Amino acid sequence: MADQLMKGAVADITAAVGKTPIVRLNHVAEEVKSEIYVKVEYLNPAGSMKDRVAMNIIRDAEERGMLRPGGTIIEATSGNTGAGLAMVAAIRGYKCVFVMPDKMSQEKIDGLRAYGAKVVICPTAVEPSDPRSYYSVSRRIVEETPGAFYANQYHNPANPEAHYVNTAPEIWEQTGGDFDVFVAGMGTGGTISGCGRYFKERNPDVQLIGVDPIGSLYYEYVKTGRLTKAFSYYVEGIGEDFLPSTMNLSLLDDVVQVDDRECFLMTRDLVRREGIFCGGSCGAAVMGAIKYARTLKEPKKILVLLPDSAQKYLSKIFNDEWMRSNGFLDVDETSGTVAHILKQKPGQVITAELSSTVRDGIKLLKKHGISQLPVLDDHQRHCGIVSELDLLNFLLQNEGQLDQPLKELITSDYATVSPHTRIQLLKSIFNDAKVVLVVENDRLLGLLTKIDLIDYLASEQAAAK
Numbered sequence: 268m269a270d271q272l273m274k275g276a277v278a279d280i281t282a283a284v285g286k287t288p289i290v291r292l293n294h295v296a297e298e299v300k301s302e303i304y305v306k307v308e309y310l311n312p313a314g315s316m317k318d319r320v321a322m323n324i325i326r327d328a329e330e331r332g333m334l335r336p337g338g339t340i341i342e343a344t345s346g347n348t349g350a351g352l353a354m355v356a357a358i359r360g361y362k363c364v365f366v367m368p369d370k371m372s373q374e375k376i377d378g379l380r381a382y383g384a385k386v387v388i389c390p391t392a393v394e395p396s397d398p399r400s401y402y403s404v405s406r407r408i409v410e411e412t413p414g415a416f417y418a419n420q421y422h423n424p425a426n427p428e429a430h431y432v433n434t435a436p437e438i439w440e441q442t443g444g445d446f447d448v449f450v451a452g453m454g455t456g457g458t459i460s461g462c463g464r465y466f467k468e469r470n471p472d473v474q475l476i477g478v479d480p481i482g483s484l485y486y487e488y489v490k491t492g493r494l495t496k497a498f499s500y501y502v503e504g505i506g507e508d509f510l511p512s513t514m515n516l517s518l519l520d521d522v523v524q525v526d527d528r529e530c531f532l533m534t535r536d537l538v539r540r541e542g543i544f545c546g547g548s549c550g551a552a553v554m555g556a557i558k559y560a561r562t563l564k565e566p567k568k569i570l571v572l573l574p575d576s577a578q579k580y581l582s583k584i585f586n587d588e589w590m591r592s593n594g595f596l597d598v599d600e601t602s603g604t605v606a607h608i609l610k611q612k613p614g615q616v617i618t619a620e621l622s623s624t625v626r627d628g629i630k631l632l633k634k635h636g637i638s639q640l641p642v643l644d645d646h647q648r649h650c651g652i653v654s655e656l657d658l659l660n661f662l663l664q665n666e667g668q669l670d671q672p673l674k675e676l677i678t679s680d681y682a683t684v685s686p687h688t689r690i691q692l693l694k695s696i697f698n699d700a701k702v703v704l705v706v707e708n709d710r711l712l713g714l715l716t717k718i719d720l721i722d723y724l725a726s727e728q729a730a731a732k
């Protein structure tokens with residue numbers, strides 16, 4: 268092959284990673300005064316911002332001698348990191364094995380196989396520690412494959428570093444730092460942690476806002492420091508059921524919660540009204556940015572990173588039948604949300620304070636005939652719940668300790684939703700959670716148990732007769 272490249276050409280496709288445009292949103296965010304701009308990452312050659320991560324992980328592994336010629340790259344991936352790794356592997360002659368959870372779109376699986384990669388599918392509905400989980404299966408394959416390199420995007424510092432050395436400087440150069448807020452969905456945390464660190468170093472006033480789907484544990488962890496039980500949701504690529512070491516939540520200024528339905532409707536709007544052919548986590552990020560913008564007193568310039576393309580979700584988000592059968596389309600807006608259940612459940616939610624004692628807690632449960640007690644801090648934000656079972660266990664083990672602080676009994680055995688969460692989703696949340704706290708703008712609006720949902724559904728059905 269000639270040494271000299273033809274004029275206007277690059278040596279291989281990886282040279283086309285990056286230099287993606289930043290575009291103003293002109294229609295979908297009309298309701299807020301802030302200007303919202305999006306960094307369109309599906310224009311990377313393997314289709315997402317993870318191309319940058321894949322290149323950095325492989326460079327780093329080669330430099331450390333962890334990946335050698337003819338080696339096999341193994342990863343637990345929801346698709347995009349796999350596509351990036353598979354693209355680089357195709358050029359450099361590595362083999363690839365990807366382990367994916369079964370909720371991923373067929374398009375993502377087919378895309379990886381198109382690059383020549385092997386794909387192994389694992390069940391979503393198992394704990395990360397379960398031997399069938401995609402984390403466990405990928406570890407086993409690594410142990411059994413000679414010349415294996417585990418890319419390990421959840422714990423590989425080369426992931427956030429990719430955004431620190433590549434994505435963020437590119438954004439800074441493009442914008443000259445002329446933005447007030449950076450918004451990104453949170454999966455491994457590579458994007459928000461890598462970009463966030465770079466932006467905060469350049470300008471500590473830049474606000475970093477993470478977006479988290481209802482069902483993931485990040486939101487509650489940021490707000491209360493508690494690791495609550497995660498439950499399943501449909502949007503792909505964001506939210507976690509454990510804390511990856513690539514995530515640095517301490518950088519965040521705030522986190523915004525979004526639900527599947529609003530993510531998907533916004534994704535469809537971004538394609539139909541802005542012509543931006545982006546995927547589900549992009550709708551989530553923009554919806555998160557709009558929700559954040561609604562809380563601002565002064566308009567700001569908000570930059571949102573859009574990770575990937577609509578191409579991978581054509582059979583789901585862009586398929587009306589799939590949307591309808593999952594309750595995301597043609598929904599009667601006037602009924603069927605958590606707010607409607609709360610309306611049927613008059614009276615204020617009974618809470619305890621951080622300074623309450625075990626004796627106070629028992630008194631409250633007895634007086635109001637309730638079984639759980641959310642505990643509020645000095646700013647009236649909830650910090651977990653105490654249940655009658657927690658009190659019972661405490662009393663059995665600690666005789667005569669009624670003046671002990673109640674806060675030591677607080678547990679994380681609950682899920683958090685917003686008043687806009689649909690009843691359909693609430694039903695599936697109750698498969699995993701005993702108690703649901705309804706929270707909006709850091710305010711606790713209510714507490715729901717299964718009987719509240721049963722009560723609501725029964726009265727709806729009686730009214731329909």
Ligand SMILES: Cc1ncc(COP(=O)(O)O)c(C=O)c1O
Nearest residue numbers: 453454455456457458504548574
């Ligand atoms: C579609 C999509 N959106 C968002 C993210 C989240 O990015 P990060 O892992 O950098 O937090 C990912 C990560 O896999 C993704 O695939």
